[in-house]
Amino acid sequence: MTLISLLDYASVLVFAITGALVASRAQLDLVGFAFLACLTAVGGGTIRDQLLHRDPVFWIADPTYLAVASAAAVVVFLTAHRLESRMRALIWLDSFALAVAVAAGAGVAMARDQAPVIVILMGMITGCMGGLMRDVVVGQVPLVLKQGELYVSAAFTGAAGAALLEGHFESPTVPLLTCACLTWILRAGSLHFGWHLPVYKSTPPKS
Amino acid sequence: MTLISLLDYASVLVFAITGALVASRAQLDLVGFAFLACLTAVGGGTIRDQLLHRDPVFWIADPTYLAVASAAAVVVFLTAHRLESRMRALIWLDSFALAVAVAAGAGVAMARDQAPVIVILMGMITGCMGGLMRDVVVGQVPLVLKQGELYVSAAFTGAAGAALLEGHFESPTVPLLTCACLTWILRAGSLHFGWHLPVYKSTPPKS
Amino acid sequence: MTLISLLDYASVLVFAITGALVASRAQLDLVGFAFLACLTAVGGGTIRDQLLHRDPVFWIADPTYLAVASAAAVVVFLTAHRLESRMRALIWLDSFALAVAVAAGAGVAMARDQAPVIVILMGMITGCMGGLMRDVVVGQVPLVLKQGELYVSAAFTGAAGAALLEGHFESPTVPLLTCACLTWILRAGSLHFGWHLPVYKSTPPKS
Numbered sequence: 235m236t237l238i239s240l241l242d243y244a245s246v247l248v249f250a251i252t253g254a255l256v257a258s259r260a261q262l263d264l265v266g267f268a269f270l271a272c273l274t275a276v277g278g279g280t281i282r283d284q285l286l287h288r289d290p291v292f293w294i295a296d297p298t299y300l301a302v303a304s305a306a307a308v309v310v311f312l313t314a315h316r317l318e319s320r321m322r323a324l325i326w327l328d329s330f331a332l333a334v335a336v337a338a339g340a341g342v343a344m345a346r347d348q349a350p351v352i353v354i355l356m357g358m359i360t361g362c363m364g365g366l367m368r369d370v371v372v373g374q375v376p377l378v379l380k381q382g383e384l385y386v387s388a389a390f391t392g393a394a395g396a397a398l399l400e401g402h403f404e405s406p407t408v409p410l411l412t413c414a415c416l417t418w419i420l421r422a423g424s425l426h427f428g429w430h431l432p433v434y435k436s437t438p439p440k441s
Numbered sequence: 442m443t444l445i446s447l448l449d450y451a452s453v454l455v456f457a458i459t460g461a462l463v464a465s466r467a468q469l470d471l472v473g474f475a476f477l478a479c480l481t482a483v484g485g486g487t488i489r490d491q492l493l494h495r496d497p498v499f500w501i502a503d504p505t506y507l508a509v510a511s512a513a514a515v516v517v518f519l520t521a522h523r524l525e526s527r528m529r530a531l532i533w534l535d536s537f538a539l540a541v542a543v544a545a546g547a548g549v550a551m552a553r554d555q556a557p558v559i560v561i562l563m564g565m566i567t568g569c570m571g572g573l574m575r576d577v578v579v580g581q582v583p584l585v586l587k588q589g590e591l592y593v594s595a596a597f598t599g600a601a602g603a604a605l606l607e608g609h610f611e612s613p614t615v616p617l618l619t620c621a622c623l624t625w626i627l628r629a630g631s632l633h634f635g636w637h638l639p640v641y642k643s644t645p646p647k648s
Numbered sequence: 649m650t651l652i653s654l655l656d657y658a659s660v661l662v663f664a665i666t667g668a669l670v671a672s673r674a675q676l677d678l679v680g681f682a683f684l685a686c687l688t689a690v691g692g693g694t695i696r697d698q699l700l701h702r703d704p705v706f707w708i709a710d711p712t713y714l715a716v717a718s719a720a721a722v723v724v725f726l727t728a729h730r731l732e733s734r735m736r737a738l739i740w741l742d743s744f745a746l747a748v749a750v751a752a753g754a755g756v757a758m759a760r761d762q763a764p765v766i767v768i769l770m771g772m773i774t775g776c777m778g779g780l781m782r783d784v785v786v787g788q789v790p791l792v793l794k795q796g797e798l799y800v801s802a803a804f805t806g807a808a809g810a811a812l813l814e815g816h817f818e819s820p821t822v823p824l825l826t827c828a829c830l831t832w833i834l835r836a837g838s839l840h841f842g843w844h845l846p847v848y849k850s851t852p853p854k855s
Contacts, residue, residue, distance in 0.1 A: 257848070258848045260793060260795065261795050261796075261847050261848050261849070262793060262795060262847060262848060263796070263798075263801065263844065263845035263846060263847045263848070264801075264845055264846075265800045265801035265804055265845065266793060266800055266801075267848070268800075269772075269776075269792075269800045270793075280699070284491060284698060284699075285487070285491075285498055285501065286497075286501075287494075287496045287497070287701075289701045290700075290701070291699055294699065294700075294762075294766055297763065297765040297766065297769075300765065300769070311848060314848065315848075315849070348501075349504065351504040351507065352501055352504065355504075355507070358476075362476075366578065370577060370578060370784060371780065371784060371790065371793065372789075372793065373580075373784075373787075373789055375579075375580050376578060378476075379467060379469060379473060379477075379578065379579065381467065381468045381469060382468075382470070384470075386472045386473055386475075386476045387470065387471075387472035387473075390472055430470065431470035431471055431472065432470060432471075433468050433469060433470045434464070434465045434468050434469060434470070434474070434518060434521065435468070435522070491698060492694070492698075492705055492708065493708075494701075494703045494704070555708075556711065558711040558714065559708055559711065562711075562714070565683075569683075573785065577784060577785060577787075580787075582786075582787055583785065585683075586674060586676060586680060586684075586785065586786065588674065588675050588676060589675075589677070591677075593679045593680055593682075593683045594677065594678075594679035594680075597679055637677065638677035638678055638679065639677065639678070640675050640676060640677045641671070641672045641675050641676065641677070641681070641725060641728065642675070642729070
């Protein structure tokens with residue numbers, strides 16, 4: 235449980251920063267920063283907990299998560315203007331948040347003895363939904379669906395790694411850390427080296 | 442239960458195809474196709490199950506639904522370029538998915554002995570919410586709210602038909618098939634013949 | 649419980665009118681009006697009930713809420729053209745709906761003996777989420793996130809007032825009425841006098 239809490243905290247913190255950065259691009263006030271930070275930070279985990287009927291939801295059981303997210307929003311409000319490129323910071327922090335959130339989501343499902351396919355899905359949902367809500371709410375095309383980048387694919391691969399390794403280890407530590415690393419490596423490789431899967435082309439060139 | 446499962450499978454399959462078609466218009470990769478297909482396919486039913494506190498949610502109880510949706514996404518990824526008009530295919534498939542999903546939603550509520558008004562609403566929610574999420578996530582005006590077309594109205598009429606007939610039949614077969622047919626006929630009539638209800642006009646012409 | 653029901657009814661009614669006004673701006677038909685009215689009216693309270701695992705959700709327990717929202721939609725459909733400025737009416741009605749919805753949300757959490765931070769959050773969620781969904785669904789920038797206005801901040805202050813006063817009064821009447829008044833005064837002051845918190849400025853002018 236401790237590892238899952240740690241992953242949850244890390245993903246909440248980093249996703250909160252990305253939410254606050256989006257708020258800074260939308261020029262909101264401090265409460266708007268905190269709102270968007272909290273939505274992004276706990277959005278994915280909330281959907282996971284609702285789907286698994288976990289009662290209470292993790293941030294109602296322990297409101298510290300929201301304190302962490304709000305504190306992150308305050309710090310970003312005061313310091314974001316020092317960043318050279320907020321968009322760049324946003325995208326890279328989002329990649330870290332994705333990686334730990336996928337692991338946290340998969341870990342919760344594993345702790346509840348769900349089938350491998352549900353472990354994979356809870357990883358993907360926890361990782362992707364917070365950022366998706368953040369972007370939809372401010373009216374931007376979600377990072378999740380950005381054409382030609384690995385995002386959902388990275389989450390899927392990481393979560394599938396956790397599900398595959400789950401049967402071979404007593405504790406969830408190795409599967410979950412592998413999951414986070416795998417997710418981040420794929421996402422970072424996509425951002426830095428341009429790794430991608432073939433995208434759909436509607437009209438193949440005719441010779 | 443068998444009829445409801447069948448309707449659920451049919452709506453999952455056809456909604457998944459519409460989700461994948463939207464993914465093709467957004468030029469996503471294969472995992473993006475599967476993501477949008479699954480979101481569209483199980484979105485409405487998931488909200489229905491959450492509202493009725495059905496535990497577990499239908500696709501957690503039986504992940505085959507997601508396998509069906511993902512398989513549909515793969516097929517669309519490989520074949521969509523052969524379609525003459527993907528928009529046209531999308532709209533017509535969406536009308537079939539709407540019809541069976543409304544019936545599936547109404548059927549679940551009827552099986553849980555909900556009041557007629559809840560039967561109607563669960564039909565409408567199951568039918569409309571998957572497509573609504575699909576369109577909102579990719580930043581398009583939802584088909585559901587397209588001006589001058591019957592969509593929510595078709596879902597409402599079909600679901601109301603099921604609720605009306607429910608008391609007169611022992612099995613849910615006739616009410617649910619009537620519901621699906623009624624919904625589809627209204628939606629199809631709106632698409633093909635331009636049937637519509639009066640829309641709001643803000644400034645009536647002054648003589 | 650009676651006060652909370654009253655607040656719930658009031659917020660459902662007024663939010664329904666705002667949803668119908670947005671439907672009129674999108675030129676939907678009557679069923680579209682009712683759909684958007686219901687979504688706006690019960691959206692925030694539904695998320696609150698789901699998060700608190702209240703079973704059944706308030707409008708499933710008592711579908712009268714939806715009848716009220718639908719009736720409001722019909723009235724707006726027939727009369728909205730008489731308004732001189734629908735946008736102005738929308739914004740001011742939304743401020744009333746926000747105020748009562750925040751109080752209703754805080755009241756439900758107080759009645760379930762939640763911690764003060766959860767009382768505050770349920771107030772904010774109930775107040776803000778219905779309008780947020782209304783605006784996101786029709787593809788507009790949410791009022792909630794409008795730059796340079798008190799909205800989430802007003803909800804936060806009102807809900808915090810309720811949480812602070814809760815321990816000092818036997819009945820919830822004084823805390824909840826204070827909450828509604830405080831929220832509305834701040835929101836109205838922001839609309840009429842331009843009250844606002846400092847917004848984030850990315851590039852402070854260099855001398």
